[in-house]
Amino acid sequence: MDKKLSEKIMEDHDIEQLILKLETLYQNIALLAEQENYDEAINAQQELQREIDKLSSVSKTDLAPYYQRLVALREGIKASFDQFAVAELAVRQKLLSSRKKKAGIQAYRSSILMK
Known part of the structure; x- marks a missing residue:
């Protein structure tokens, strides 16, 4: 087998694997967000960004066959x-509301104690 052809096949395989990993990470982020597991979702987002950065080093001509998948993924x-x-x-609004409620209860308790 021609060395260039062999490299091209390997490169295509690597691109395919990277796109599959991006798709998996995307699905994991959506699932984690639904489960309100925000710390894990943030970690997955950071990993996704690192993988996207790897993809940005691939030439556009090599990515052309994957264009539709990449657009859908994006x-x-x-x-x-x-x-x-x-x-x-x-979640932040719930937390703020909870803090306000606690502050109101604390103020009410303080006013009762002052009487």
């Missing part, structure tokens, strides 16, 4: 990050 990642941001905001 849209899915974008949607899951948006979903994650909304869920994170909801």
Whole structure:
């Protein structure tokens, strides 16, 4: 087998494996966000970003056969990050509401003790 052809096949295999890993990470992030496991979701997002950085070193011509999958993956990642941001905001609002409620209860207790 021609050495260049062998390298090309190996490179295509590596690209395929990287895209599969990106798809798996994306699905894991969506699942973790649904389960409100935000620490793990953030770790998975960071790993996803590292893998995307690896993909950015691949030439566009080598990525051309994977264009449709990459576009779908990008849209899915974008949607899951948006979903994650909304869920994170909801958790922060619940936490803030809980803190306000606790502060109100504490103020009420203090006012009773002052009487």
